[in-house]
Amino acid sequence: MNKPAVTLLFMVICFTACAQYKKYSFQQPKMGSPFNIVIYSVDSVAAENAALATFRMIDTLNEIYSDYLPNSELNNLCASSGTGKWVKVSKPLFAILQKARHCSEISFGSFDVTMSPVIRLWRTARREKRLPDKDSLNEAKKRVSYKYIEVDTGNRCIRLLKSGMQLDLGGIAKGETAQRAYARLCKLGFPYSLVDAGGDIVAGNVPPQVEGWKIAINLPETEELMNQQLLLRNKAVTTSGDLYQYLEVNGVRYSHIIDPTTGWALTNSRNVTVIADNGTDADWLTKACSILTISKALELIKKFPSAEVQIAVLENNTPRFYRSPGFKSYFKQLGDGGH
Structure with missing residues (x-):
């Protein structure tokens, strides 16, 4: 006789608990960029403490x-x-370097964290508004190849074979960090979060x-947004383009992304947007898909059954879109549900 009343009471309690969730946003500069943490919580103080703990981890x-x-x-x-020495490294550094080497192998060499000697020449060129010296580039390339990274899984050691190597994790580390930050928030009891x-x-x-979470995507070479947004939950997304970081010489626009x-x-x-199950894959796949031909990029994405890609290309000043089959399923028209 009392079951309907008990069920109704349960529904009321659930509705009240859900209604108490509020959205709290926190921002700090990290890794040269603004890091934002958004948390749905019933306790503002607990949410702030969780965000601060996560920023410390970052x-x-x-x-x-x-x-x-x-x-x-x-x-x-x-x-x-170049010394021939094996170096024991921390678990996070070992994991990301092991992952990066694997990414290089499966992406036809289009992603390579050993590119720093070349990247630094291009950074200087952008500051000085000139092209880098070709001889300097050729010399720097001698120290570049993911094959120069050796991994000892049993002892958690890394060896760098070429003298003068410099690694740059810029194409993978922020995605990895965002994923680890979200895992920390979940561990602290805040799964309703975005990083x-x-x-x-x-x-x-x-x-x-x-x-879900609404994510906007800009069009190539402009801050103008697409008239659709992504609606995501329990997914990662990254967009790569040259809107802010580029060099223009003699009417040619050179991106900050370098072909290894x-x-x-x-x-x-191009603007390349990748949706994946984790931030690490979303991050590095955007870089690889920016470098590869469109057909090769779509071929690469097929190796990740739950990942999707959109490649936006300017053709006669008009954006044209190339997408993996499931990408459009994440679109939500403006004004629809989501936060």
Whole structure:
């Protein structure tokens, strides 16, 4: 006789609990970019404490992954290059380097974390508004190849074979960090969260009354947004393009993304958006798919059954879209549900 009343009471309690969730946003500069953490919580103080703890974890990862901090673990490893020594590294650094080497192997060499000697020449060129010297590029390329990274899984050691090697994790570390940050938030009891690591986004779960996280995508070479947004939950997404970081010489626009096979910056204006199960894959796949031909990029995405890609290309100043079959299923028209 009392079951309907008990069921109704349960429904009322659930509805009240769901209605108490509020969205809290936190931002700090990390890894050269603004890092945003958004948390749905019933407790603002607990949400803030969780965000602060996660930001501290991000600082720790930066001390491992950074190629800017002189005494980072990554730079200390690079100082051993060419000596023949195996270096025991931390679990996070070992995991990301092992992952990066695998990514290079399966992406036809289009993704390569050993590109730093070449990337640094292009950074200087962008500052000085000139093309890099070809002889300097050719010399730098001699120290570049993912095959120069050796991995000892049993002892968690890395050996860099060529003298003067310098690693740059810029194409994978922010996505990896965003994923680890979301995992930390979940461990602290906040699965209804989103982490935005300077555009590398891990969109976690959402409360019952929220349909998903709405993510906007800009068109190539402009801040103008597509008239559709992505609606995501428990997915990661990254978009790569040259909207802000590029060099223009003699009417040619050179991207900040460098082709490992040539050492030259890309000149094709593309925006590449990848949706994946984790931030690490979303991050590096955008870089690889920016470098590969469109057909090769779509072939690469097929190796990840749950990943999708959109490649937006300017053709006669009009964007044209190339997409994997499931990408459009994530679109939500503006004004529809989501946060």
